[in-house]
Amino acid sequence: xxxxxxxETAKGFRDFSPEEKILRDKVIFKIKNIFENYGFSPLETxxxxxxxxxxxxxxxxxxSDAVSxxxxxxxxxxxxxxxxxxxxxxxxxxxxxxxxxxxxFKRYQIGPVFRDxxxxxxxxxxxxxxxxxxxxxxxxxxxxxxxxxxxYVFKDxxxxxxxxxxxxxxxxxxxxxxxxxxxxxxxVIITIDKLKKTGKEGVKNELLSKGLDENTCNSLLNILLxxxxxxxxxxxxxxTIGETDGIVSLRNLFSFLEYYNVNYTFLPSLAxxxxxxxxxxxxxxxxxxxxxxxxxxxxxxxxxxxGKYLQxxxxxYPAVGVAFGLEPIMEIIKKRExxxxxxxxxxxxxxxxxxxxxxxIRITQEIRKQKVNTSIDLLKRNIGKNIDYADKLxxxxxGFLGExxxxxxxxxxxxxxxxxxxxxxxxxxxxxxx
Amino acid sequence: xxxxxxxETAKGFRDFSPEEKILRDKVIFKIKNIFENYGFSPLETxxxxxxxxxxxxxxxxxxSDAVSxxxxxxxxxxxxxxxxxxxxxxxxxxxxxxxxxxxxFKRYQIGPVFRDxxxxxxxxxxxxxxxxxxxxxxxxxxxxxxxxxxxYVFKDxxxxxxxxxxxxxxxxxxxxxxxxxxxxxxxVIITIDKLKKTGKEGVKNELLSKGLDENTCNSLLNILLxxxxxxxxxxxxxxTIGETDGIVSLRNLFSFLEYYNVNYTFLPSLAxxxxxxxxxxxxxxxxxxxxxxxxxxxxxxxxxxxGKYLQxxxxxYPAVGVAFGLEPIMEIIKKRExxxxxxxxxxxxxxxxxxxxxxxIRITQEIRKQKVNTSIDLLKRNIGKNIDYADKLxxxxxGFLGExxxxxxxxxxxxxxxxxxxxxxxxxxxxxxx
Numbered sequence: 001x002x003x004x005x006x007x008e009t010a011k012g013f014r015d016f017s018p019e020e021k022i023l024r025d026k027v028i029f030k031i032k033n034i035f036e037n038y039g040f041s042p043l044e045t046x047x048x049x050x051x052x053x054x055x056x057x058x059x060x061x062x063x064s065d066a067v068s069x070x071x072x073x074x075x076x077x078x079x080x081x082x083x084x085x086x087x088x089x090x091x092x093x094x095x096x097x098x099x100x101x102x103x104x105f106k107r108y109q110i111g112p113v114f115r116d117x118x119x120x121x122x123x124x125x126x127x128x129x130x131x132x133x134x135x136x137x138x139x140x141x142x143x144x145x146x147x148x149x150x151x152y153v154f155k156d157x158x159x160x161x162x163x164x165x166x167x168x169x170x171x172x173x174x175x176x177x178x179x180x181x182x183x184x185x186x187x188v189i190i191t192i193d194k195l196k197k198t199g200k201e202g203v204k205n206e207l208l209s210k211g212l213d214e215n216t217c218n219s220l221l222n223i224l225l226x227x228x229x230x231x232x233x234x235x236x237x238x239x240t241i242g243e244t245d246g247i248v249s250l251r252n253l254f255s256f257l258e259y260y261n262v263n264y265t266f267l268p269s270l271a272x273x274x275x276x277x278x279x280x281x282x283x284x285x286x287x288x289x290x291x292x293x294x295x296x297x298x299x300x301x302x303x304x305x306x307g308k309y310l311q312x313x314x315x316x317y318p319a320v321g322v323a324f325g326l327e328p329i330m331e332i333i334k335k336r337e338x339x340x341x342x343x344x345x346x347x348x349x350x351x352x353x354x355x356x357x358x359x360x361i362r363i364t365q366e367i368r369k370q371k372v373n374t375s376i377d378l379l380k381r382n383i384g385k386n387i388d389y390a391d392k393l394x395x396x397x398x399g400f401l402g403e404x405x406x407x408x409x410x411x412x413x414x415x416x417x418x419x420x421x422x423x424x425x426x427x428x429x430x431x432x433x434x
Numbered sequence: 435x436x437x438x439x440x441x442e443t444a445k446g447f448r449d450f451s452p453e454e455k456i457l458r459d460k461v462i463f464k465i466k467n468i469f470e471n472y473g474f475s476p477l478e479t480x481x482x483x484x485x486x487x488x489x490x491x492x493x494x495x496x497x498s499d500a501v502s503x504x505x506x507x508x509x510x511x512x513x514x515x516x517x518x519x520x521x522x523x524x525x526x527x528x529x530x531x532x533x534x535x536x537x538x539f540k541r542y543q544i545g546p547v548f549r550d551x552x553x554x555x556x557x558x559x560x561x562x563x564x565x566x567x568x569x570x571x572x573x574x575x576x577x578x579x580x581x582x583x584x585x586y587v588f589k590d591x592x593x594x595x596x597x598x599x600x601x602x603x604x605x606x607x608x609x610x611x612x613x614x615x616x617x618x619x620x621x622v623i624i625t626i627d628k629l630k631k632t633g634k635e636g637v638k639n640e641l642l643s644k645g646l647d648e649n650t651c652n653s654l655l656n657i658l659l660x661x662x663x664x665x666x667x668x669x670x671x672x673x674t675i676g677e678t679d680g681i682v683s684l685r686n687l688f689s690f691l692e693y694y695n696v697n698y699t700f701l702p703s704l705a706x707x708x709x710x711x712x713x714x715x716x717x718x719x720x721x722x723x724x725x726x727x728x729x730x731x732x733x734x735x736x737x738x739x740x741g742k743y744l745q746x747x748x749x750x751y752p753a754v755g756v757a758f759g760l761e762p763i764m765e766i767i768k769k770r771e772x773x774x775x776x777x778x779x780x781x782x783x784x785x786x787x788x789x790x791x792x793x794x795i796r797i798t799q800e801i802r803k804q805k806v807n808t809s810i811d812l813l814k815r816n817i818g819k820n821i822d823y824a825d826k827l828x829x830x831x832x833g834f835l836g837e838x839x840x841x842x843x844x845x846x847x848x849x850x851x852x853x854x855x856x857x858x859x860x861x862x863x864x865x866x867x868x
Contacts, residue, residue, distance in 0.1 A: 005745065007530040010484045010515050015528055018475035018541060025476060037802050039779035039809030041452035042459060046560050047481065047546060048505070048517075050444045071482070071515075073507030075550050075559075081444050081505075083482075094449055096441040102826050104812055106777070107452060112481060116509050125509075126480050137812045141791075145812065148799070259795040311439065343540070345473030357575075361693040365582070368471050375473030378538055378571045378579065392536050 012116075012125030019339040019394075024330060027157065028110060031130050031324065034153050035108040038145065040132050043107040045090035047114075051080035053093055056309065069115040083114035087131040087323070088276075088302070092309035095135060095317060103136025110326075122331055133321030135306065140249060143280045143301060143320050144256030150284055150297055150322055151262045159332060160287040161296070163263070165253070166270035168277045168300065170237075170246030174223055174268070177241040178216050188212070193271035195224060224269045230254060233266055253280055278303040282322070292332050297324045341394035345375040346433060347413070348390040350383060352402035360401040363411065363426050367399075370430035391416055397433060446550075446559030453773040453828075458764060461591065462544060465564055465758065468587050469542040472579065474566050477541040479524035481548075485514035487527055490743065503549040517548035521565040521757070522710075522736070526743035529569060529751060537570025544760075556765055567755030569740065574683055577714045577735060577754050578690030584718055584731055584756055585696045593766060594721040595730070597697070599687070600704035602711045602734065604671075604680030608657055608702070611675040612650050622646070627705035629658060658703045664688060667700055687714055712737040716756070726766050731758045775828035779809040780867060781847070782824040784817060786836035794835040797845065797860050801833075804864035825850055831867060 009015060016024060032042075054070050071083040084090060087109045095101055110130045119125065132149060134142045147163060154161045171192065175185045191206045198206070200221055207217045223240065226233040231254050238247045250266070257264055264282075272281045281300030286292045299322030306317035347367065351360035364376045375395075377386050383400075390398050400412040411429060414421045424432045443449060450458060466476075488504050505517040518524060521543045529535055544564045553559065566583060568576045581597060588595045605626065609619045625640045632640070634655055641651045657674065660667040665688050672681045684700070691698055698716075706715045715734030720726045733756030740751035781801065785794035798810045809829075811820050817834075824832050834846040845863065848855045858866045 005486055005490055007487070007527050007743065008484065009480055009527075009531075010482050011509065011511065011513060013480035013482055015480065015524075015531075016476075016478035017532070018477055021476040021478045024478070036778035036807050037805065039777060039782075039807055041777045041779075042450075042455040043452055044450040044455045044458075046443055046447035046449065048444050048447055048548070048560060050442065052439055053441070056439055071507060071509065073505060075445065075505065077445065079445060090449075093441050093443075097443075097449075098451070102776070102823060106809065114482070126482060134812070139812065141812045145810075152802075256795075259792045260799065261796075309441065342536070343473060343475045344470035345475075348473075358693045361690070362695075365694065368586075371471065373470050373473055375540065376579075378568070378573065378575045389536060 010125075012119045014124060014126075017342075018344075019342045020334075022341060022344060023334065023337070023339050024326075027330060027333060028128075028130075028326070030156055031153055031326075032108075032110060034149065034156055035130075035132055038106075038132075038149050038152075040106045040108040040149075043091070043094060043109050044111070045084070045087065045094060045109065047084060047112070048081050049084055049090065049093075051082045053089065054082040054085065056089070065117070066115060069117040071114050071116050085115050086113050087111075087129060088133075088305070088321075089309070091131075091133060091135070091319075092306040092317075095306050096310045101135075104142070105135040106133075107135075108132045122327065124327065128326035130324040130326055131321060132324075133319055135317055135319045137320070138303070138318040140252040140256055140280070143253050144260055144262075146299065146320055146322050147253075147257060147264065147282060148260035148262050150282070150299075150324075151260070153297075153324065154284070157329065157333065159296075159329070162265055162285050162287055163282055164265050164267040164270050164285070165250070165280060165282045166267055167246035167250050167280050168272075169279065170244070170250065170268060171271060173241055173244040173246050174220070174237075178219055180212065180216065180220075184210065184212075189271045192220075192224065192269045195269040196267075200225065226268070230264070230266045233268070237268065249279055272298060272300065276302045276305045280320070286332060291335060292328055294328055295325070296328045296332070297322055299323055343375070343393040343395060345373050345393070345395055347372055347374045347397045347399055347429070348386070348393075348395045349374060349376040349399045349401060349411075350386045351377060352383075352400055354380070356401060356403060356406055359406045363401055363406070363409075366426055367411075367429045370427075372430050372433055387414075387416055399429075444559075446553045448558060448560075451776075452778075453776045454768075456775060456778060457767065457771070457773050458760075461764060461767060462562075462564075462760070464590055465587055465760075466542075466544060468583065468590055469564075469566055472540075472566075472583050472586075474540045474542040474583075477525070477528060477543050478545070479518070479521065479528060479543065481518060481546070482515050483518055483524065483527075485516045487523065488516040488519065490523070499551070500549060503551040505548050505550050519547055519549050521545075521547065521563060522567075522739070522755075523743070525565075525567060525569070525753075526740040526751075529740050530744045535569075538576070539569040540567075541569075542566045556761065558761065562760035564758040564760055565755060566758075567753055569751055569753045571754070572737070572750075572752040574686040574690055574714070577687050578694055578696075580733065580754055580756050581687075581691060581698065581716060582694035582696050584716070584733075584758075585694070587731075587758065588718070591763065591767065593730075593763070596699055596719050596721055597716055598699050598701040598704050598719070599684070599714060599716045600701055601680035601684050601714050602706075603713065604678070604684065604702060605705060607675055607678040607680050608654070608671075612653055614646065614650065614654075618644065618646075623705045626654075626658065626703045629703040630701075634659065660702070664698070664700045667702070671702065683713055706732060706734065710736045710739045714754070720766060725769060726762055728762055729759070730762045730766070731756055733757055777809070777827040777829060779807050779827070779829055781806055781808045781831045781833055781863070782820070782827075782829045783808060783810040783833045783835060783845075784820045785811060786817075786834055788814070790835060790837060790840055793840040797835055797840070797843075800860055801845075801863045804861075806864050806867055821848075821850055833863075 066085050112126050195203050204217050277300040279301035283295045284297035301320040303318040351357050368374050398414050409426050500519050546560045629637050638651050711734040713735035717729045718731035735754040737752040785791050802808050832848050843860050
């Protein structure tokens with residue numbers, strides 16, 4: 001036997017212990033319920049895809065980092081495969097393979113994606129994304145439904161967030177208005193996107209170094225850093241650059257968001273990395289950025305990608321969606337709540353005396369049927385050790401079953417945090433613990 | 435643009451459409467709830483593991499097929515990796531890396547595993563397993579808890595099953611008693627395991643061809659095909675071969691199963707493939723084998739593997755568990771129930787007239803807050819098209835919101851299957867639909 005094997009997870013991968021997974025499942029369950037509350041339906045695409053499909057850069061644009069980070073391999077039939085690195089391409093593939101799909105197609109997908117990239121604090125090579133998209137609706141009603149969903153999810157998770165909104169086209173329209181050359185625009189947009197992090201001076205210096213003149217820089221920064229907010233800022237901008245596509249679509253979107261009663265921040269410098277957005281874009285940050293400064297959700301409208309995947313640009317599949325980053329959300333919630341229980345059990349039953357085990361098992365099954373998550377001692381340990389075990393797992397209630405309790409069909413339940421003991425009818429355990 | 439890409443899933447992989455995934459999620463949710471009802475806690479290990487850990491055959495024994503079917507690859511740091519092909523090894527690794535884990539450790543894991551093997555009907559290269567194990571208990575109380583859990587799961591899924599039970603050691607003890615040479619025993623066990631499928635004559639011929647004499651064959655088959663059942667058959671066997679370890683542990687197990695009130699079938703010819711079992715083994719089949727003839731769950735006691743993984747056989751980690759095959763279970767349930775709805779939405783709202791959209795959105799949000807899964811028309815289609823869309827997705831109820839309804843804070847709900855219409859207070863939609 002090879003005795004040199006080191007027991008460890010692969011680099012960038014990790015286990016979720018029961019205490020962590022219990023909390024994760026709780027959060028995933030909440031998110032899933034809200035997706036379904038909005039009428040989104042689950043789709044599950046495989047973990048492994050044909051490499052060709054994964055690498056098709058139809059829409060990825062500048063985001064080719066992700067493609068270079070695909071885990072690539074072959075099956076025994078020498079087929080080129082890879083692990084999925086996101087869900088959007090798979091949605092496009094699914095629609096392409098299922099042209100009978102009724103539109104609008106409102107789907108969500110929650111699960112792990114894989115990137116063979118650099119590892120930093122909080123960054124892993126397997127991480128969960130929660131994607132929601134509406135395919136087949138061209139209007140801002142769909143964008144607003146997605147943004148309202150974002151708002152709803154974070155309210156349910158009790159997280160105060162800023163939803164920043166812009167339109168992909170607006171930045172180009174502003175740069176066109178300022179007569180900044182087309183070939184410089186991508187580079188300028190990359191700089192502008194740093195405005196929140198780097199600040200005005202930093203961005204100005206970078207723009208100057210990229211060859212913009214002082215006047216253009218100042219005008220650009222004036223436009224981006226309007227003292228007005230949301231609809232007012234948008235109307236000001238409209239007076240400056242005119243009724244562009246970006247302006248019109250944002251005005252529409254903002255009025256729908258009012259119907260939904262959603263708070264948001266219009267941020268004309270927001271660019272987002274992904275090249276495949278074609279209209280409104282949004283990015284979500286925790287209000288308290290001291291706790292988490294990176295974005296915790298982001299999305300936008302991506303009207304062209306599915307058509308490109310279908311290799312038929314005449315077929316029109318407008319789409320809008322958002323991806324929630326489960327990992328940063330979990331980081332925040334773990335910091336806030338800690339992790340309490342190491343087990344799903346709410347009650348731990350200790351039979352007193354060997355001859356009562358048969359009846360203790362019968363009663364345990366009766367309590368389980370009441371939907372009380374219950375464990376029973378399997379090691380015949382003494383009471384002290386059993387209580388210690390329950391305590392270490394974070395179980396509050398232990399139940400004793402001795403001869404007397406069994407005769408009366410009762411159970412003696414002890415709250416091991418307070419020491420309080422109660423003799424309860426077996427049939428009433430659920431309501432007692434509730 | 436490369437226009438030759440064929441949109442398809444990789445060989446052996448598949449999409450789960452919303453209608454299929456909705457049913458899958460329902461089944462997984464039930465199974466998960468019962469695992470937790472028994473006090474098992476979730477553990478999530480990564481999809482990708484170090485190849486060295488995956489290939490360690492410490493316990494795999496004859497089951498090296500699975501190891502040869504590992505998807506292997508490297509990361510960009512040239513590390514050898516693979517996709518998990520089961521969960522048991524990862525549980526062993528986890529215990530090894532977390533020696534502070536409190537015992538008994540009752541954990542479950544539900545998720546996909548991957549095998550680069552032959553594809554047949556119903557056999558895929560990514561498939562879900564649902565594993566439950568108890569680590570740290572040496573006695574048949576734990577085996578019985580696992581078997582009772584199996585019984586509970588299938589009762590909850592409304593599937594009638596046969597739970598076949600044997601003890602890994604018993605077969606060897608019978609062969610020893612019949613003085614069959616040690617070096618022939620593995621081969622003989624492989625033949626015996628086919629008894630249910632091949633029948634008595636087939637097995638006898640195969641045993642003869644493997645060099646057993648006529649008398650030994652007859653004695654062996656007489657023992658295996660006792661006319662008695664369960665405890666009686668076991669006591670008969672005990673009179674023949676004596677009080678062996680296998681007999682004692684099965685007697686113990688059967689008495690605990692009586693406490694749990696579980697039906698089972700003692701099947702002394704049951705061998706199961708995996709080499710790592712050390713005591714009781716069990717395998718579950720649908721009673722109606724015409725619907726599904728392959729096993730839908732199986733497990734047993736595996737006391738040595740974790741110690742081997744820890745490379746310290748003095749550390750004793752007895753374990754017992756079961757793996758449920760989600761794929762065959764889903765096949766059965768799909769055949770029985772079909773797949774009804776293509777959406778999670780239970781209500782589809784149709785605003786009548788553009789000017790009512792704002793109020794329709796407000797009411798939609800109010801209904802969603804009541805926990806009614808609700809979609810709203812996003813395409814401003816006419817009523818006929820909207821009803822057709824709802825119908826095609828399997829939604830029974832549509833809700834109309836025109837000026838009159840909105841003024842009264844009501845909604846006109848139509849059951850599109852019966853045609854029945856009702857005018858409902860918005861605040862009562864949840865109870866109406868329930």
